[in-house]
Amino acid sequence: MGIEIITVEAAGGRWTAWRDASIRAALKEAARSFRLTIAAELGASATNGLFRAGTPVTIRSNADLLVTGYVDQKQPRFAKGESSDASIVISGRSKAADIIDSSAIHPTGEIENKTLLDIARELDKAGVGFSTDQQLPVIPRFRLTPGESVFSALERVARDQGLALMGEPDGSVRITKAATQRHAGGLFEGRNIKAGEADHNWSNRHSEYRVKGQRPFGSGADALEIEAIARDAGVNRYRPIIIVQDQDTDADRAKARAQNRRDRAAGNSLRCSITTQGFRDDVGTIWTPNRLVWVESDFLDVRQDMLIEGVTFSMSSQGSEAKLDLVDPRAYGGKKGKGNKSGGEWDIGNSPAEVPAQNGGP
Structure with a gap:
């Protein structure tokens, strides 16, 4: 197998030196997620500043885009003594995290004669972006439950229609079913x-x-x-x-x-x-x-x-x-x-x- 190099673009720079890295993508998860550990020098406040919570990031493995999103959490830690060590753990999710965490806002709370894609785009105030590879039926009447998130509102309709909300590498969400594409071998x-x-x-x-x-x-x-x-x-x-x-x-x-x-x-x-x-x-x-x-x-x-x-x-x-x-x-x-x-x-x-x-x- 070839060598994989995970590159993170953030704060105008690129970084490839990670103690360990984990990136997850899933069919039933609207947001992709990541966790990266940086080996840091004690007192290196500059490294801390580069990955502040909320920082936009783009993550690739070699040339393949994996995640476009934001840092949710930064956890610097150190220990002094014979086993002195310093590291910074950063974790986060793709752009779709905003529709998972935030309540849906709509002037009437009711949408008529629209497909799930139409409804998603109408509720997408965060600009996450939605697409589909399916022929979607028109829903005569859709009602929001007060306080529910955009994802929760869309997911209950998707579930009824046998669909999934899948996070894409660019941070958008695709409304889809099981694909016909396959991997080689x-x-x-x-x-x-x-x-x-x-x-x-x-x-x-x-x-x-x-x-x-x-x-x-x-x-x-x-x-x-x-x-x-x-x-x-x-x-x-x-x-x-x-x-x-x-x-x-x-x-x-x-x-x-x-x-x-x-x-x-x-x-x-x-x-x-x-x-x-x-x-x-x-x-x-x-x-x-x-x-x-x-x-x-x-x-x-x-x-x-x-x-x-x-x-x-x-x-x-x-x-x-x-x-x-x-x-x-x-x-x-x-x-x-x-x-x-x-x-x-x-x-x-x-x-x-x-x-x-x-x-x-x-």
Whole structure:
């Protein structure tokens, strides 16, 4: 693997000498994060001044942009004596931290007939920036809860639509689902996996997912008794769950919510974390959240495409490595891979959600 050099641009200068460094990016995290330790000389107040809390920073690994954001916290520390030592730890997040920490401000608290992207841009007073790679439905009526953050407001809608709010290297946020892009090569036990652990967990899977809701106007079953059911063919026990839709809905949106909940539960039941040497795949592309990678480990009992949910890049005196948090792609609206060899217990069937007969279904 090639040598990785982490460069931080701040206060008009560039720095590359770090005792250790950690940068994290994840599909379900709107803000990327970082933590860096500087080996400092005792009394070097100039170094302290360069990384004041609130300082804008840009972080790269070689030529690849990783984080654009701000220092949240600075922690200088020293010890005198035989083991005298001085260091400064700086940590922070990408620009999207401002929409996570701050309350949403809107003149009426209500937005009508807009997509999630439109709503995000209307609430983005901090100028973080939003984009999407999806076709988004129009939301008839969106209401803010007083005091909630911009992220919280957007995330509850995204969750209903099976979407994620992912932090980008430039500090903006992308509204997305599981991607179809993949990394070259793969992760193989005995070849390039340094360490790994898996979690095969069925506790949150159900035989059927019933979504119930109402419209804020109208009368009759179409407005007051909306219900949709999605069934998981892989669960052969009676394990139903009811999800109450707390926003305006109709039969189509209820069916989409039921399918999203079923697919996410099935996807989240298969997870693993794998540590590999270096920051890049077989052709030098830096490991990226929301990309697929083939994983093959007999000990972990995983042999299929997995989605990179998060990646933590670490550098120390021991070298550089990446820890990949991986999940079945269906957790984010993706599809089961054609070459899946992890076993039939991960099948959910292909049946779409349906409306019960008493609610106008077949």
